[in-house]
Amino acid sequence: MSTPSAPRSWLSCDWSQWLYPGPRRVFTPDEMARAGMQPWPKGMDQYLYVNLILLLAVTTQAQRQFAWMWPAVLGLGWLALAVARWLWRSPTARRLNLACYIAGFVVAGAGVLAVKSGWRDETRAQLPLALAIMTSVLFAWWLLTLFRVQQIEARLRELADQDAALRLSTRLAAAQIQPHFLFNTLASLQHWVDTGDARAAPLLRDFTAYLRATLPMFERELQPLADEVGMVRRYLAIMQARLGARLSFAIDVPEGLDATLPPGLLLTLVENAIAHGIEPQLRGGHVGIAARRDAGRLVLTVRDDGAGLAPGWTEGVGLANTRRRLLSAFPAATLTLADAAPGCTATLTLPD
Template sequence: MTTSLYFIVRLIAAWFVAFLVLAILIDATPLGYFDGWPLTFLFFVTIGFVVIGAVSHLRRVRLIAGQVDAGTLGNRQRRQIEIPFEAGEAFDLLDAAIRELPRTEEIESARDSLQIRAKVKRLEPYGHSPSRYVNPLALFGIPRNQIQATVTPADGTGSVTLICEPESGAWSDWFRVDDGTNLENAEAITRAVARRIAERRRGEKAAAAQTVTEKELTVAKLSLLHAQVEPHFLYNTLASAQYLTRTDPARADEMLGHLIQYLRHSLPRTDDALSTLGVELERSRAYLEILKLRMGPRLALQIDVPEDLRTTPLPPMMLQTLVENAIKHGLEPKPGGGTVWILARSNDRIVSVTVADDGDGFNAESTGTGIGLKNVRERLRLVYGNAATLAIVANFPNGVAATITVPVVAPGTGADAQEPGHG
């Protein structure tokens, strides 16, 4: 109450002083002999409109801000807004918020200096009242407000200084009120910035949730592949071992040993943690050794993987998928069989793992669905983003070569990847 009363008294005092100075000036001129009642009448009419305008201003400020104090009553409003984006993004967000204000015009946006200036045509909050034609204050009307905003770069954020004020000098604040229009502009820009930040956050959360869902689905698929031993492969291996127990017990024992090794590495994992190139190589070697015993001279195997690369983190089942593709779609359909190569090389913190064959290649009529390779690509994207790739090319002179390229250290694994135990 005291603040409101002081605000009204201050305006009355300013106009009283203005009329007093005007009366002194008139009295000092040849016009001073005129009766002073017209000036006195004009003074009381003006004071009446000043009080009415001040009370309306107080009521409107209370409606906009919910409270009346020295900060909300002023014609000039200052806001400090912290935007949790880098300065360029903060500037774009602020620029869009200012441009959306009603009746905004003459916008000057300087991205290099991170400054925005704009004029806002003032809207009559109470419409066009007939009293404005007899209101002396209408002669000193201020038709526009102005906005100045500056973004100051900080550590990954943008600090915004926002100023909303009348398009007139500070002296006018002693005589006129802005009917809360600058307070309204400052609040509107602050709300718009907060809304846009919230929208960005919701979008980021939705994208993160989508990524998590995609990862969970892919992990579920890979876990199923990990836990699943192909029935035909298992049946054929056991049938071959049963036959060899009668004809060649030593080979039967060797085959069962490879099968045990393969099954040990194919047990379901309790989480989606990365495996290593060494562990995945042992699984694939066991698989190929079993097939060598079954296919005989139709299958040859060559492995060239340096020992220091075997600790490279690698998602499980990826290498196995490429090896199975080489057998099923490359060598098994080929009457004479062929060779499978598994190679690994490193270059500038990047490891490339290649599975190649000299089978029928792209000319063969494939019976596959492509799900395995699709899962490999999806898992690479989820684990490494754009830092990993899968390339499928023709091998010379025959066959296909598939190459997985991954960083030496996977995201979130630390500098030293440890090869997990086999259990």
């Protein structure tokens, strides 16, 4: 049973907010760049100007000597909005207090100047209104700064949640890619060891190299294309050892092709080509992997000469996860599957 918390003492309050108000959170340049610059709400300008015009219309309707207030008040409104936009771009307590103290000194200096210019009575009469307007402006700046800080924090939390979901999706994809392949390979390896088959040693070497290269990769969000191709090459070598003459493959990826992609993406397409195109056929088949640049985009293709897409086929879990991970990393990327007569071609396009 929890005990009720003791009421906060006035001594525990943050009294520094009286002299130095504003948010304590200061965002780094990287955090600001990551959060992005949300657009300034244009409706705020319209709301302020409409209210200023109505206020001036009411207060100066019968006092023509105060017609000078129109440009003065509208000019001050424009200046207050300019400061608000300045705070919007970088909402810090330092900027907020700098703006507030400068505004206070300007208003105090204007009052002293008006008194020395012979406007003592007018200044005394308008002092409550001036203080009310200044307090409203300073309070609006304070609320705007707090709102902007909360908006940036919410955006950073959203991006962090997206990154966490992407990392989890990557790990789930790795779990879906590996189990049946690992178990089947281990079963073949055990059988060959038990029977003294000479293929056991090369398979073990390829399998060890595959695991050493693959397991750390799934901790990354993106990895170089060369690393992905190396992982695929090891996978195909293992599958060729298991399937023998039933599987042949070719990889046509230029060595200087510089690109990144989510780890295991190309591997999933190759695995699907073998599982659904090569293994079901008694005669086996061929898998070709190619990469090229086309109009500023990277195009990867995985083609097999198997039975092709079945009528009414739908995406499986592995392909659906692949597409989701691809679009999370590159919203403009595409992934298509088409009949190749014979076989199937998976085409992956990534923006530069």
